[in-house]
Amino acid sequence: MRMQGKTALVTGAATGIGLAITQAFAREGARVAIADIDLARARAQATALAPGGAALAVRMDVADAASVDEACAELSKAGFAPDVLVNNAGVIHVGTILQTTLEDLRRVLRVNVEGVFNVTKALLPGMIERGGGAILNMASLASLTAMHDRFAYSASKAAVQMMTRSVALDFVKSGIRANCICPARxxxxxxxxxxxxxxxxxxxxxxxxxxxxxxxxxxIRPDEIGHMAVYLCSDESAMVTGSSFLIDGGVLTGV
Ligand SMILES: NC(=O)c1ccc[n+]([C@@H]2O[C@H](COP(=O)([O-])OP(=O)(O)OC[C@H]3O[C@@H](n4cnc5c(N)ncnc54)[C@H](O)[C@@H]3O)[C@@H](O)[C@H]2O)c1
Known part of the structure; x- marks a missing residue:
């Protein structure tokens, strides 16, 4: 088992890519927590994953620092001390700059950028204290190349790219690795x-x-992101930090 002994918190994990990552981690022996704004769904998925209650579910709105702190306190009380953090929760807006209102832009930045900031800030000190860990952020192909009608979304995911590298650089000597995955659709x-x-x-x-x-x-199938996440959050990738991993079915190969 490639993640035996690891404890992993995945945000936005009640469905989609986050759920697939959580399932892959659990299969590889990690103890997992599903953090999502939709608690009922997170609970149902945690029960499906580990009927005995080994997988935890917690309500967390990543865009709200108070909600993140509350969720982290609840997990800590349950003895959950993560050494793997996956910042996966994210939202999209479809539109050019002219079709994007300031409120649309702020909503996307609040979840996709402030969300990574809030959760990383809350959990990083504990990870360092316990000797290190792995952070995996969900960026996007849209963080590497412009895509039609993704003005706000691309801006947010470009920020995720550089937040990943900043954390990787600042905390490499503290045993923290930070990488991101850039999926196409x-x-x-x-x-x-x-x-x-x-x-x-x-x-x-x-x-x-x-x-x-x-x-x-x-x-792409969500489980195909799960496989990459296992590599990046297990000790197999011990020498990998500050990197972004493209999974795009060949989009950026050439024209
Ligand atoms: N699906 C794609 O094509 C694609 C491509 C590249 C990157 N991504 C990124 O991957 C991540 C997951 O995408 P997905 O397709 O699985 O999304 P999804 O919409 O299917 O699922 C997102 C999950 O996040 C939760 N969530 C939303 N806002 C939240 C908040 N404020 N706090 C906590 N949880 C919240 C939702 O309840 C849901 O469970 C996102 O960051 C997304 O931008 C997706």
Missing amino acids: VHTEMVDNYLKTSYAGKEEETFRRFSEYQPIGRM
């Missing part, structure tokens, strides 16, 4: 939801177009 509720809201009436056609945009010809 992963088929999750996030994609299904924005197909419904932003591409209404053209959902199937857009789904096909987005799948074909990735030269391999399909969207």
Whole structure:
């Protein structure tokens, strides 16, 4: 088991990529906590993962520092001391700068940028105290290259890139590693939801177009991100820090 003895907190893990990462960690022997704004769903997933109660569920709104502190206190009381943190919770907005209101921009930055800031700030001191650990942030292909209609989202994920490297550099001597994953489109509720809201009436056609945009010809499966996360959060990647890992089915290979 590649993560035996590890204790991992994954944010936004009640569904999608976060859930797949949590499942992969649990399979590899880690003790896991699902932190999500949707507590009922987080609880249901924790029970499904470990019917005996070994997987924890906690309500956490990553955009709200008080909620993050409360959740961390609750986990600490339960004896949960993470040495792996996955900042996965995130939201999207579809639109160019002219289609983005200041409130849209602030909402995306609050969750995607302040969320990483709040949770990392809350858990990093304990990780250092306990001798180190691994932080994995969920960036995006949109943090590396411009994508149509992703103005606010791309800005937020570019910030995640540099927050990852800053933490990696500042805390390398404290035993902390920080890396990020940059996926192209992963088929999750996030994609299904924005197909419904932003591409209404053209959902199937857009789904096909987005799948074909990735030269391999399909969207990524959440479990394919889970495999990469296991590597980056286990000791197998002990020499890897400050790096970003692209998983894009060939999008950036060339034109
Ligand atoms: N799906 C993709 O194509 C894709 C591609 C690249 C990067 N990503 C990134 O991967 C991460 C996960 O994406 P997904 O597709 O699984 O999303 P999703 O929308 O399917 O699931 C997101 C989860 O995060 C939770 N969440 C939302 N806001 C939260 C908050 N403020 N605090 C705590 N939890 C919150 C939701 O309840 C949900 O359980 C995001 O950061 C996303 O930007 C996704």
